[in-house]
Amino acid sequence: PGDPLTYSFEVTNTGLVPITVTCSDPQVGMASVPVGPIAPGDTVPIPGDWSYTTVEDDCNNADTLPDGPNGYPDIENTLTCSFEDITKTDSSFCEIECIPCIEITKECQVGPKDDPACYQAEAGGLVDYTWDIMVENCGNVSLNDVTTTDSVDGSVVNHGTLQPGQSASYTVSTPDPVECVPPGTDNDVTNTVDVIAQPGPSSLAPETDTDSDVCCVECEQNIVEYCRTPGFWGQHACEGRLAEGGEEAGLQ
Numbered sequence: 001p002g003d004p005l006t007y008s009f010e011v012t013n014t015g016l017v018p019i020t021v022t023c024s025d026p027q028v029g030m031a032s033v034p035v036g037p038i039a040p041g042d043t044v045p046i047p048g049d050w051s052y053t054t055v056e057d058d059c060n061n062a063d064t065l066p067d068g069p070n071g072y073p074d075i076e077n078t079l080t081c082s083f084e085d086i087t088k089t090d091s092s093f094c095e096i097e098c099i100p101c102i103e104i105t106k107e108c109q110v111g112p113k114d115d116p117a118c119y120q121a122e123a124g125g126l127v128d129y130t131w132d133i134m135v136e137n138c139g140n141v142s143l144n145d146v147t148t149t150d151s152v153d154g155s156v157v158n159h160g161t162l163q164p165g166q167s168a169s170y171t172v173s174t175p176d177p178v179e180c181v182p183p184g185t186d187n188d189v190t191n192t193v194d195v196i197a198q199p200g201p202s203s204l205a206p207e208t209d210t211d212s213d214v215c216c217v218e219c220e221q222n223i224v225e226y227c228r229t230p231g232f233w234g235q236h237a238c239e240g241r242l243a244e245g246g247e248e249a250g251l252q
Contacts, residue, residue: 004053005094009046009079013038023081027052035081052077059098059141059201073098073201100199100207101139102146102162106131106191108215118216121187126177129189129215135159136167143197143207151192162197180219187217 007028013019020036028050038044058075067073074093081088109130110119121127131152137143146159150172159168172191180187192212199207 004051007050010043011035012043013040016040019083021081021083025079027077054096098141099139100141102195102197102207102209103136103138104193104195104209104211106133106213118218121180121217123182123219125180127180128177130173131191132171134167134169135195137162137164140164142200146197149194182219189215
């Protein structure tokens with residue numbers, strides 16, 4: 001849809017006398033165009049540029065249109081020409097592509113992302129895993145009953161009808177905050193979203209898409225170093241060196 005179908009027309013005089021005919025084709029905007037005189041046995045073109053720009057309804061009404069060689073609907077065009085009390089019609093068919101498409105994109109939102117791959121969180125803190133999700137009609141036919149199912153919170157959302165190029169956005173989060181534990185424990189959470197939609201032409205199969213995204217979180221562990229100096233234990237940053245008069249040590 002949205003692409004022009006260009007037509008050319010010819011009229012042949014199959015009679016024995018010259019004629020001038022009047023031709024019409026409402027689909028391409030042709031209204032009572034005179035053609036002639038045409039000598040017996042001659043074929044002449046109908047002057048002008050004739051085209052029809054397909055619209056989405058041509059696909060959405062595909063159930064009432066004949067199928068072309070590739071299974072897409074055929075658009076019928078009919079030319080009518082008259083001479084006195086004689087009227088002739090001729091039809092042709094052009095196949096158009098009706099391609100449904102649905103696509104999911106999403107992004108995890110936790111907090112500052114210091115590491116290119118993972119978000120950073122304080123060890124022992126609570127993390128709200130949240131995803132911004134968008135579903136988009138990337139085809140050229142309308143999609144009805146666009147429904148998403150989310151693995152994180154189990155939600156099922158019906159976004160209604162999306163026209164070509166339209167999208168719907170929403171946010172999901174883990175039902176409860178998750179405690180961030182130190183390295184050695186997996187803090188990643190995977191979210192999988194499934195979407196299904198019915199194309200406008202009911203003869204077409206439902207369109208689906210699935211997208212999984214891992215939200216990577218690293219827990220920063222505060223490490224306290226204990227340094228022994230003469231006469232007492234002190235808790236402070238040793239800065240990777242021996243304290244004066246003492247040595248790096250753990251509690252013994």
